[in-house]
Amino acid sequence: MERSADWMAQARRDLAHARVDIDHGYYDWACFSAQQSAEKAVKAVLNRLGAEPWGHSVAGLLGSLPDAPTSSSDLMLNALELDKVYIPSRYPDALPAGSPSTEYTAREAERMEAYAREIVGYCESRLSAIQP
Secondary structure (H helix, E strand, O other): OOOHHHHHHHHHHHHHHHHHHHHOOOHHHHHHHHHHHHHHHHHHHHHHOOOOOOOOOHHHHHHOOOOOOOOOOHHHHHHHHHHOOOOOOOOHHHOOOOOHHHHOOHHHHHHHHHHHHHHHHHHHHHHHHOOO
């Protein structure tokens, strides 16, 4: 079932949520929201193409696109960084010490939000080029 608009709507909302989290000091959740935003944006493109995307790796999902960005592209490198916050931004036992609420910084959150914004924009442009 083609639901790319729903995937993209949620990607945009998750991106907005990342900004709210940053503004209120929830840097751990901002990082996770950014990762979720990018993941859902790529899934929107894959869904439009008729694929049934599976998994949570932004880089893996991007790499499965036709004409995927190269592995050394900034977009793919940013996706790899987003992948690294998927679990540790939520679970204390994924970190050597401390909890995500004390270990993530505003700088990291801003960076992840910027990476997600770039990936969402890339996916929006891909969607507009694909006939529904």
